[in-house]
Amino acid sequence: MKKTILMKAGKSLNDIxxxxxxxxxxxxxxxxxxxITHLLPGTKTNSFKHVGxxxxxxxxxxxxxxxxxxxxxxxxxxxxxHHSEEKHWAKNIGKGExxxxxxxxxxxxxxxxK
Numbered sequence: 001m002k003k004t005i006l007m008k009a010g011k012s013l014n015d016i017x018x019x020x021x022x023x024x025x026x027x028x029x030x031x032x033x034x035x036i037t038h039l040l041p042g043t044k045t046n047s048f049k050h051v052g053x054x055x056x057x058x059x060x061x062x063x064x065x066x067x068x069x070x071x072x073x074x075x076x077x078x079x080x081x082h083h084s085e086e087k088h089w090a091k092n093i094g095k096g097e098x099x100x101x102x103x104x105x106x107x108x109x110x111x112x113x114k
Contacts, residue, residue: 024036029107037102050084056080056082057100
């Protein structure tokens with residue numbers, strides 16, 4: 001595997017479209033994965049639960065983010081870290097598109113598995 005990987009803006013390895021959401025896989029190695037999620041207003045993701053840890057960085061908009069029984073309001077520039085074994089989900093509660101980056105380890109985001 002290459003030691004340095006460049007992904008140009010707007011490019012991805014794989015895109016998954018679901019109603020009101022777009023998941024863009026921008027990096028996948030044997031140790032971590034990075035995705036960009038776009039959510040239309042009012043859209044809520046499915047609940048996910050898997051092995052690992054996640055770091056979220058809000059790029060645009062506002063989401064309510066649930067981890068287990070806790071709920072957080074994330075806005076542009078906010079970050080959140082959590083263990084992925086807890087059920088987690090996001091809901092766009094803003095008036096425009098919400099965009100956030102997720103970096104997770106290990107790479108276990110099953111939507112991109114074929």
